[in-house]
Amino acid sequence: MPIDHSSKQYDHDLEEIRSNFLLMGGLVESQFQEAVACFQTGKASDADRIVKADEKVNRLEIELDDACSHLIVRRQPAANDLRMVMATIKAITDLERIGDEAAKIARTARTISERSVISINHYEAIRVIAQRAGDMLHGALDAFARLDQKNPLALIAQDQAVDHEFRTVLRTMITFMMEDPRTISVALDIIWVSKAMERIGDHAKNIAEYVIYIVDGKDIRHTGYGLPKQDVVA
C-alpha cells in the first residue's frame, strides 16, 4: 500500500479520529445522564432505551480502534502524533466501560422500580455521587476536546471526592441494612449503582491522564503527580 505523506490528508484522518472519539464521549455522557434520570423516575422504557444505546457505543469502539490501526499503518505517524493515537486507543476502552456502567445503572433502576416495597429514598442516596461523577466525566471529555488539562490537582481532588462519596453511601446503606433487614436488597442495589459511579469517576480520571500524556508527553498514571494514592474500599 503506498504511504500517503500528504500532511493535509494526515491531519484530516487524525481530526476524524478525534471528532469520532468526542462523538462517542458525547453519547456515553448522555447515556450516563439518562441513566441517572431513569434511576429517579424508574421508567422501564427509558431503561430499555439506555441499555440499547450501549450497542451503538460498542460499535463505535470497534470502528474507532479500527480507524486508529488504519491511521498507523497508512500514515506512519511520528512520535508526537502517535502519542495522540496511543492515548485515544486507551481512552476508547474507558469510554466503552463507562457505557457499560451506565447500562448497569439503567438495569438496576428498572429492578428497583419493580420492587413492591421501597423503603429507602434511593435517588436521594445517589444524588451527590451522581453529580460528582457526572461533573468529572464532563470535565475529562472537555479536557480531551480542548487538549487542555490546566489543573491536574483539581482532577485528583474530584476523584477523591467521588471515592469519599462512595464510602459515605456504603456506610449509610450498611446502617439501613443493620436497622432493617428488609432493606438489604434495595440497599445492595444502591451500593452497586454508587460503585458504578465511582468507577465512572476512575475512567474519567484515566481519560484526563491520557490528555496530560498527549499534551505534555508525561505518563503520570500510578504516580498521581507525586501525591499519595488513596485506597477506595473494594
Next chain:
Amino acid sequence: MPIDHSSKQYDHDLEEIRSNFLLMGGLVESQFQEAVACFQTGKASDADRIVKADEKVNRLEIELDDACSHLIVRRQPAANDLRMVMATIKAITDLERIGDEAAKIARTARTISERSVISINHYEAIRVIAQRAGDMLHGALDAFARLDQKNPLALIAQDQAVDHEFRTVLRTMITFMMEDPRTISVALDIIWVSKAMERIGDHAKNIAEYVIYIVDGKDIRHTGYGLPKQDVVA
C-alpha cells in the same frame, strides 16, 4: 530517526514485547493466587507484600506501553504485526486491572482477619469462584503465549460459569445478612472479593478475545461469536 527495516531486529523487538507481556502476566497471576491464599490465611504481612507487588505491575504497564509506541515509530509495522501490537496495547490495560483487583482482594483479606468476630467461613464462600477465575486467567495467558485460541466457546462457557458463581455467592451472602445483621460487614467484604474475581474473569475474557483478534484478525468483542450475551448483576 532512520527506520531500521532489518527484519531480524524487528522480530527481536516484537518478541521482546511478547515476552515482557507474558512476564507481566505471570506476575499478575502469582499476585492473584497469593491473594487467594492470603484470603484463606489472613496473614497481614502477605497482604502487604501482594499490595506492594502491584507497584511492579504498574511499572511494567508503563514500560510495555512505551515499548509498543517505540516499536510502531521505529519499525512501522505492517497490518499483520500491528494487530499484535494493538492487541497487546489493549491487553496490557487488562493485566494492570487484574493486578489492581488482586491487591483489593489482599486488602480485604487483611480487613477480615482483623475483625474480632467472623461468623461466616469466608474462604469457603469464595473457593469455587476463585478457582474458576484463576483457571480462566491461566487459560487466557496460555492462549496468548501460544497464540492459540482453539475453543472460543469454551471461553464463553468459563466466563458464564464465573458470572454464575458470583450470583451464587451474592445470594448466599444476602441470606446470611437477612438471618443475622451482625454478618453484614463481613458478607459485604465477601461480596467485594467475589466481584473482584468476577471482574478478573472479564479481563481474562478480554485477553482471550485479543488473542482471537491477533490470530484470526476478527474483532469479536461485543458479538460473543453470535451467542446471546448474559447480564451479570451489577
